[in-house]
Amino acid sequence: MSALKQLHFPQTPEEAARLLARGDDVRCIAGGASLVAMMNLDLVDPVELVSLAEVAELRGISATPDGGLRIGAMTRHRELEAEARLAGPLAVLREAAGKVANPPVRNMGTIGGVVALADPAADYPSALVAADAVVELASERGRRRVPAREFFLGLYTTALAPAEIVSAILLPPAAPGVGLYDKLARVAGDHAIVAVALSVTRRADAGIAVGRAIGGGAPTPVHDPKVDALLAQGRLSDAAAAQAGAALAAAADPTDDVRASAEYRRLAIPRMVARAVARARDELERAR
Ligand SMILES: Cc1cc2nc3c(=O)[nH]c(=O)nc-3n(C[C@H](O)[C@H](O)[C@H](O)COP(=O)(O)OP(=O)(O)OC[C@H]3O[C@@H](n4cnc5c(N)ncnc54)[C@H](O)[C@@H]3O)c2cc1C
Structure with a gap:
């Protein structure tokens, strides 16, 4: 039986991280594509969920001052597969997004959720490593950046610390x-x-x-x-x-x-x- 008692809607990444620090039974939820399935199978049984749905900063794709791209963690697979700026060497990520599961999963799932879960069969990890992407992480202590090549440590294991969330993926400037x-x-x-x-x-x-x-x-x-x-x-x-x-x-x-x-x-x-x-x-x- 589900132990779920509370659902939080923070407005900033730092507030989300602060809520996660309340305990091991607190988890964040992005698209819910994987987490809800894991809850239904009793693989996880969180007492509190921290929804990232209202954290505006985590949404969308924007240009960075160096000419690269910043992809908010809540960006859906369907947005990435349609993103024209993922061109040249960065098209690796657009193609990976288009090959995730099926349209319902691509409408629901987010890049941050895939990166945080680190399923060895997921489509983004290798694409991010190939593209030399950087994972941005947010916690109460501030932001830190970890190259994708150092972020994925093992089966469902990453450099993400407790009470830290994936806030964005950073891509280098597109080159020919x-x-x-x-x-x-x-x-x-x-x-x-x-x-x-x-x-x-x-x-x-x-x-x-x-x-x-x-x-x-x-x-x-x-x-x-x-x-x-x-x-x-x-x-x-x-x-x-x-x-x-x-x-x-x-x-x-x-x-x-x-x-x-x-x-x-x-x-x-x-x-x-x-x-x-x-x-x-x-x-x-x-x-x-
Ligand atoms: C039927 C099905 C088929 C699938 N097929 C594929 C496939 O072919 N290829 C593929 O790559 N993936 C596949 N997936 C996974 C899918 O891409 C999900 O979108 C992905 O696992 C992330 O889900 P989500 O964004 O909904 O995150 P959620 O399900 O909400 O969360 C997943 C986990 O990540 C944590 N989390 C989420 N966001 C963050 C964040 N920003 N920071 C820190 N932790 C976070 C959650 O606490 C949870 O532990 C499939 C999923 C399903 C249900």
Whole structure:
């Protein structure tokens, strides 16, 4: 039976964080897409809920002074999949948003909820790592910023401290280049068996810089700066993609689950990497 006794509607991130500090039985609720399902299954039984629905600062997408983007934690998946400013290398996030579940879930769920939950099969973590995003966190002590590459620590485990909320995702300025997210799933809308997030920047002087990560093949996104460098130096050639795929399959620690075996995932990773790299190379060529 639910122990829920109180629902709070704070107006600022700091007020939300202050309410969370009241105890371990207090949780925040964003879209409710995952939390309500977890409550129905008795996986969590909060006594108080802190709704983020009325915190105006957490909504919407705005430009930052450095030319990047600030995505409020309460931004829904459907807003992200329609966001034209997620272009070039940042399109990786737009494509990931469009591949989350189905329209009802995309209307309900928020980027902050996905990031805070850190489901290993979620679509955003690898896209955020590939795009070199930064997670902004708010608490009573103020704000702090953690690079996405350091934020996801393990299965449902992040750098989020108790009584702290995800307030925003910060993206670097869009540069010429391409971004893509390729998801292997049993049926459209299912969680990923393996996904590849690729974000490629074409620099006037230095050729290509690549950031990429694999989701669904390990508890946290698999990212290795050495593999990025290998792809960039190899100018996204088939040979570089094969080397990158092999390195990432070796670095991934896939598990068996209802969707696929670990062995299947290990075999899928190099193929997915090769496909993503070939598509990025084609798109860069066409954009010349
Ligand atoms: C049927 C179904 C299919 C799905 N398929 C996919 C899929 O294919 N790919 C995918 O990526 N995801 C999938 N999801 C998850 C979905 O994307 C949810 O939107 C996501 O888990 C976040 O949910 P939410 O924003 O509604 O957060 P909630 O459900 O409200 O909260 C989730 C958790 O995060 C905490 N939280 C929420 N916001 C914050 C915040 N700002 N700061 C700190 N903590 C916070 C809550 O306390 C709770 O513990 C699916 C969900 C469902 C129900």
